[in-house]
Amino acid sequence: MIVETSLDRLIRAGAIHSMTGEVYRSVGLRGAEIAATSPEPDGLDDLAGPGTVITDGGDLTLLPAFADSHEHMMEASRNTLLVPVDRARSIAEFTAMVEAAARAAAPGAWVMTSMAWHESNLAEDRLPTGAELDAAAPDHPVIARRGGHLAVANTAALTAAGIGPGSPDPPGGKIGRLPDGRPDGLLEGGAVYQVAGHAPVPTRAQLVDGLARGSAAYAALGVGTIREAMINVAELAAYREAAGQGKLSVRARPLIRVGNELTEEQAIALIDGLGAPAGGDDWLRVWGLKLVMDGGAEGGALEQPYADDPAHSGHLNWDPDVMTRVCTHAASGGWRIGTHAAGDRAVRTLLDVYEAVAAKAGPLPPWTLVIEHALLSDPAQRQRAVRGGFGVTVQHALLWNMGSEMLKTWGPERTSRVNPLDQWLAAGADLAAGTDMARPFNPMLNVWGMVTRGTKTAGVQGPEHAIPVATALELYTLGTARLNHEADRLGSVSPGKLADLVAYGADPMTADPDDLAQLTPVFTIVGGQVMHDPGGLLGPTQGRSKVP
Numbered sequence: 001m002i003v004e005t006s007l008d009r010l011i012r013a014g015a016i017h018s019m020t021g022e023v024y025r026s027v028g029l030r031g032a033e034i035a036a037t038s039p040e041p042d043g044l045d046d047l048a049g050p051g052t053v054i055t056d057g058g059d060l061t062l063l064p065a066f067a068d069s070h071e072h073m074m075e076a077s078r079n080t081l082l083v084p085v086d087r088a089r090s091i092a093e094f095t096a097m098v099e100a101a102a103r104a105a106a107p108g109a110w111v112m113t114s115m116a117w118h119e120s121n122l123a124e125d126r127l128p129t130g131a132e133l134d135a136a137a138p139d140h141p142v143i144a145r146r147g148g149h150l151a152v153a154n155t156a157a158l159t160a161a162g163i164g165p166g167s168p169d170p171p172g173g174k175i176g177r178l179p180d181g182r183p184d185g186l187l188e189g190g191a192v193y194q195v196a197g198h199a200p201v202p203t204r205a206q207l208v209d210g211l212a213r214g215s216a217a218y219a220a221l222g223v224g225t226i227r228e229a230m231i232n233v234a235e236l237a238a239y240r241e242a243a244g245q246g247k248l249s250v251r252a253r254p255l256i257r258v259g260n261e262l263t264e265e266q267a268i269a270l271i272d273g274l275g276a277p278a279g280g281d282d283w284l285r286v287w288g289l290k291l292v293m294d295g296g297a298e299g300g301a302l303e304q305p306y307a308d309d310p311a312h313s314g315h316l317n318w319d320p321d322v323m324t325r326v327c328t329h330a331a332s333g334g335w336r337i338g339t340h341a342a343g344d345r346a347v348r349t350l351l352d353v354y355e356a357v358a359a360k361a362g363p364l365p366p367w368t369l370v371i372e373h374a375l376l377s378d379p380a381q382r383q384r385a386v387r388g389g390f391g392v393t394v395q396h397a398l399l400w401n402m403g404s405e406m407l408k409t410w411g412p413e414r415t416s417r418v419n420p421l422d423q424w425l426a427a428g429a430d431l432a433a434g435t436d437m438a439r440p441f442n443p444m445l446n447v448w449g450m451v452t453r454g455t456k457t458a459g460v461q462g463p464e465h466a467i468p469v470a471t472a473l474e475l476y477t478l479g480t481a482r483l484n485h486e487a488d489r490l491g492s493v494s495p496g497k498l499a500d501l502v503a504y505g506a507d508p509m510t511a512d513p514d515d516l517a518q519l520t521p522v523f524t525i526v527g528g529q530v531m532h533d534p535g536g537l538l539g540p541t542q543g544r545s546k547v548p
């Protein structure tokens with residue numbers, strides 16, 4: 001056996017599911033790629049040389065590393081720079097973290113919390129008040145943003161933003177008030193940005209550091225690729241720096257935001273200013289553009305009124321004619337476009353837009369015009385999406401996380417048919433699975449949800465829409481590789497493909513579905529590099545996951 005062809009790494013396992021139908025028992029890696037596979041545990045022994053690191057994992061099951069079709073790793077990474085109040089379980093713990101951060105901060109510096117917290121995780125099941133933040137940090141502006149649309153700020157932060165007793169609500173926003181009219185610290189919609197706009201933005205170096213930590217956390221959960229669903233040009237520069245310095249532990253496929261606050265001319269100028277749509281490498285490659293058509297559980301554009309407000313049916317952010325012209329310009333220039341459409345009215349309107357774009361700029365390859373979420377849809381819409389070749393990214397994790405909110409705002413009937421993967425598949429749709437959780441999320445919990453329709457606090461919703469575990473895994477690996485136009489390089493365990501692998505101590509194909517929710521990786525390899533191996537099964541390695 002000549003040394004040049006010997007494997008860098010040989011892994012024997014109980015089962016290696018290729019995602020293309022084969023089950024192997026051994027896989028050999030060389031450099032960044034899968035060099036060979038065999039249905040026998042000892043089938044690749046002839047390819048081992050003196051330098052080959054061999055792992056005997058007869059009790060392990062290997063899969064391709066997960067590829068998340070829609071996630072916000074930049075936001076999750078930024079959260080690592082912020083006060084981690086998502087870990088607090090009471091108001092007292094929450095305010096103690098804010099107090100400690102203020103003590104450690106420079107005099108008068110802003111204190112900003114992670115956005116990834118929710119009051120349902122606090123014993124009191126309520127938001128902290130502005131007064132409680134005042135008590136914790138009277139001399140520092142404090143803003144505790146919760147998700148994208150809500151925040152609590154203290155008096156110093158309100159003052160820094162020029163908000164006082166007589167301040168009017170900003171457009172599209174609401175300033176919470178005490179009975180006497182003074183602001184109480186609660187901020188909604190546009191009011192969040194009115195205050196957050198005065199807080200300092202992270203530096204490039206901080207963002208790069210955040211991406212190093214954030215991407216390592218995703219890799220530790222078995223993720224190999226993330227389609228980064230919305231960043232701006234400054235954040236893309238941080239991604240390029242992190243990738244250039246070898247600090248990304250997962251591959252990223254970013255979408256650049258084209259905001260609906262832009263005029264048609266500004267949107268087209270932004271797209272033209274991005275240069276050519278192609279480029280990048282296996283670690284970082286811009287996927288395309290991102291537009292947002294409507295809101296979420298509170299603002300999604302619905303065909304029928306909201307269950308909790310008959311006068312409300314959500315909002316559409318774009319004028320469809322303007323959007324059609326912007327998207328036609330982009331698609332004609334080779335750009336791929338992903339558009340957030342949550343409600344069924346948004347999905348129908350987006351189909352109108354995409355059909356018009358395809359008629360003018362087409363024919364377009366599959367996964368060029370993509371529907372993000374399509375939480376609610378009807379059979380006619382699903383048929384139109386299939387006929388038009390418009391793929392859909394689906395995130396059961398949204399139903400898992402927001403099921404209780406949806407029950408309130410959309411009602412039980414609509415909630416039970418959120419993301420009906422069985423119906424989409426029966427219609428012949430192109431699907432790719434992901435999370436949209438803006439935080440490292442265990443892919444196996446998401447798989448459990450697709451297989452059981454289970455949720456965090458809303459029980460089982462629409463069990464008839466469950467799909468088999470093999471299908472869920474396929475949509476979460478090969479499905480996303482197709483979405484990213486790289487199924488020739490990623491998404492299955494096949495010789496010549498990139499060596500992105502995750503190992504488990506149980507076989508998800510045969511495990512009790514309820515055991516999937518707790519299943520976490522034994523190790524993760526991305527591009528042949530060990531990114532996660534707490535048990536040291538892969539021997540001494542030079543992984544990238546050096547960040548604590």
Ligand SMILES: [Zn+2]
Pocket residue numbers: 070071072229436
């Ligand atoms: Zn998203």
